[in-house]
Amino acid sequence: MTIFLTGASGLLGNALATAFTKSGWTVHAVHNKRKPTQPGLHLHKIDLTDSKELRHLLNCSKPDSIVNAAALSVPAKCQEDPLLSKALNVALPVELAQVAADQELRFITFSTDLVFDGKLGNYHPSSPTNPTNLYGEHKRESEIRVEETYEKTCIIRLPLLMGNSPSGTRSTVEGKVQETGYSII
Numbered sequence: 001m002t003i004f005l006t007g008a009s010g011l012l013g014n015a016l017a018t019a020f021t022k023s024g025w026t027v028h029a030v031h032n033k034r035k036p037t038q039p040g041l042h043l044h045k046i047d048l049t050d051s052k053e054l055r056h057l058l059n060c061s062k063p064d065s066i067v068n069a070a071a072l073s074v075p076a077k078c079q080e081d082p083l084l085s086k087a088l089n090v091a092l093p094v095e096l097a098q099v100a101a102d103q104e105l106r107f108i109t110f111s112t113d114l115v116f117d118g119k120l121g122n123y124h125p126s127s128p129t130n131p132t133n134l135y136g137e138h139k140r141e142s143e144i145r146v147e148e149t150y151e152k153t154c155i156i157r158l159p160l161l162m163g164n165s166p167s168g169t170r171s172t173v174e175g176k177v178q179e180t181g182y183s184i185i
Contacts, residue, residue: 002026004063007070009034028061065106075135089138101150115140
């Protein structure tokens with residue numbers, strides 16, 4: 001199995017890259033500023049907002065599946081740079097869904113429970129959404145547009161992630177997880 005993985009240097013992408021390589025899969029790991037450190041990855045440094053470069057890399061790597069773990073996932077940073085948030089949280093997943101649809105590949109992308117306002121609880125996939133910040137709004141827009149682009153997409157809504165990120169700055173519990181030996185992801 002050959003996986004094309006975006007966001008490989010982030011909290012979620014790092015955990016996925018580790019799991020995929022342990023399974024013996026070939027992983028084409030896309031990164032930008034921080035280089036993933038796991039052994040066995042085929043690393044590609046690209047700007048994920050460059051559609052032409054992204055499509056070229058996808059065509060060259062010939063994946064069986066595309067897994068999108070890239071995002072601008074800090075709500076405050078989305079507010080600070082709404083254009084980058086839209087590019088990474090909406091346009092990128094739609095672009096990847098289009099490639100997956102064109103090539104009939106498996107496509108998995110991640111969303112967030114922040115598509116909900118938190119007032120009701122006990123949410124299920126068909127619960128009405130009501131994001132309260134730009135990150136949630138962009139992720140909800142992404143869900144809608146990706147589903148319209150490729151109906152065979154798997155969208156996974158995740159809650160707040162905790163654990164040790166490769167940069168050591170992503171999670172509120174950095175270091176504490178290492179001390180206890182537990183992994184939350």
